[in-house]
Amino acid sequence: MAADRVVVLGSNFGGFTAALALKHELGDDVAVTVISPSDRFVFNPSLIWLPFGKRTAADITVPVIPPFEAHGVGFVHAAATSIDAVARTVTTDQATGNVHPYDYLVIATGYRNQMDIVPGLVPENKAFTITTLPDAERAGVAWRRFLDNPGPVVIGATQGAGCFGAAYEFLFNMSYQLKKNGIRKRVPLTYVTPEPFLGHFGIGGLPHGETLLGLFMKKERITTVGDVAIRDIDDGRLTLTDDRTIDFAYAMIVPPFIGQEVVHTVPGLADAKGYVTVRDTYQSVDHDEIYAVGIAAAVDSPWHTANPIGIPKTGFPTEQQAHVAAKNIAAQIRGEKPEVHKEFGDIKGICVMDAGNNGVIILTDKMLPPRKHGMLIPGPQAHAMKLAFEKYFLWKTEHGYVTLP
Numbered sequence: 001m002a003a004d005r006v007v008v009l010g011s012n013f014g015g016f017t018a019a020l021a022l023k024h025e026l027g028d029d030v031a032v033t034v035i036s037p038s039d040r041f042v043f044n045p046s047l048i049w050l051p052f053g054k055r056t057a058a059d060i061t062v063p064v065i066p067p068f069e070a071h072g073v074g075f076v077h078a079a080a081t082s083i084d085a086v087a088r089t090v091t092t093d094q095a096t097g098n099v100h101p102y103d104y105l106v107i108a109t110g111y112r113n114q115m116d117i118v119p120g121l122v123p124e125n126k127a128f129t130i131t132t133l134p135d136a137e138r139a140g141v142a143w144r145r146f147l148d149n150p151g152p153v154v155i156g157a158t159q160g161a162g163c164f165g166a167a168y169e170f171l172f173n174m175s176y177q178l179k180k181n182g183i184r185k186r187v188p189l190t191y192v193t194p195e196p197f198l199g200h201f202g203i204g205g206l207p208h209g210e211t212l213l214g215l216f217m218k219k220e221r222i223t224t225v226g227d228v229a230i231r232d233i234d235d236g237r238l239t240l241t242d243d244r245t246i247d248f249a250y251a252m253i254v255p256p257f258i259g260q261e262v263v264h265t266v267p268g269l270a271d272a273k274g275y276v277t278v279r280d281t282y283q284s285v286d287h288d289e290i291y292a293v294g295i296a297a298a299v300d301s302p303w304h305t306a307n308p309i310g311i312p313k314t315g316f317p318t319e320q321q322a323h324v325a326a327k328n329i330a331a332q333i334r335g336e337k338p339e340v341h342k343e344f345g346d347i348k349g350i351c352v353m354d355a356g357n358n359g360v361i362i363l364t365d366k367m368l369p370p371r372k373h374g375m376l377i378p379g380p381q382a383h384a385m386k387l388a389f390e391k392y393f394l395w396k397t398e399h400g401y402v403t404l405p
């Protein structure tokens with residue numbers, strides 16, 4: 001009998017882990033094919049360093065085909081353009097052979113930037129983001145130009161954003177780089193955020209987090225403008241919805257993330273943001289054979305804040321979800337029930353926030369409250385840990401060792 005066919009969409013944290021974990025579970029009893037427009041794994045946590053020249057694209061990406069080949073996973077270098085959940089096929093933008101049937105489908109297509117949340121949030125207005133590799137490269141070109149003619153800097157996140165860690169990391173790395181370039185005293189630095197208080201992070205905050213971040217901000221002489229929404233951005237000027245304006249020579253603003261078009265267009269599969277609505281087995285609510293993991297999987301936001309904020313769907317929960325999906329698909333293929341359940345909110349929170357030569361380690365027993373434990377450990381060891389973790393993770397990925405922690 002032919003092995004069951006599993007098609008995985010996406011080759012980054014979620015798709016890469018799910019494909020290899022499934023192969024690890026079932027070996028020759030499953031045929032796994034990954035479809036992705038990216039043949040390189042991108043270690044997004046290091047995008048914060050790219051604009052400052054501390055990393056290049058080559059430093060923070062690794063090819064995915066060698067580990068897939070080594071572990072018997074097929075790879076199609078293409079973007080999925082449609083999913084037929086009834087016929088159980090995925091169509092891609094390949095010129096020929098573009099219809100891929102599946103018995104099980106894993107959607108790990110991640111995010112797109114929702115830049116139009118704020119009119120004028122475009123590089124032409126000196127307002128950049130770093131949330132994808134090309135964006136971070138553009139922000140780097142502008143940073144080098146900025147050094148010739150420095151002025152005020154604004155770092156922040158728009159209403160609806162969830163990836164606050166990246167905004168904070170870039171802010172403190174900016175402060176560090178301004179000092180390194182001998183221009184910190186001449187450059188006013190402002191942090192703009194929809195968070196109701198500093199250190200909310202989209203996860204409800206952590207004990208002493210607000211105080212700690214407040215101290216960091218004071219020490220670094222950073223002005224904070226919190227609990228706000230941005231109305232629009234013009235060339236070098238940001239206007240808040242309360243009419244306040246902030247002028248800048250360089251801005252980096254994290255936008256909200258939304259799901260990919262291919263997911264959005266499948267009837268009944270996704271929510272309004274284009275994220276697949278899932279159960280705690282990571283099966284789609286409507287389809288037992290369709291799974292979604294990582295950023296592509298919807299998480300209900302528990303926050304009711306004056307300005308909307310999202311949830312940070314970070315790397316650790318993405319990998320955990322991918323392992324849960326792999327175990328449950330393996331069970332279904334064996335004729336058993338999918339029995340591994342893990343709510344997003346119950347997954348442990350593990351994150352390192354870099355600050356240039358310093359940082360904070362964030363540990364929580366659960367991603368979302370109510371929690372028993374949550375702590376922030378500041379100090380230079382956090383920076384060292386992020387450097388070491390990057391190297392370890394890229395090595396692990398290069399070899400396809402997804403069962404390692």
Ligand SMILES: Cc1cc2nc3c(=O)[nH]c(=O)nc-3n(C[C@H](O)[C@H](O)[C@H](O)COP(=O)(O)OP(=O)(O)OC[C@H]3O[C@@H](n4cnc5c(N)ncnc54)[C@H](O)[C@@H]3O)c2cc1C
Pocket residue numbers: 009010011012013014015035036037038044045046047048078079080081108109110111130131132163165166260262293294295296313314315316318350351352
């Ligand atoms: C700047 C930044 C810093 C971050 N820092 C941290 C950090 O310090 N710690 C942490 O834990 N997390 C961090 N994160 C979050 C982390 O990057 C995400 O959790 C992770 O990328 C989610 O993985 P994913 O596989 O769900 O999605 P993605 O990484 O977005 O991957 C999506 C994949 O789908 C593919 N794809 C897209 N469209 C299609 C299509 N139509 N068909 C097929 N494939 C498609 C893409 O090419 C890609 O391979 C950061 C994120 C950013 C942006």
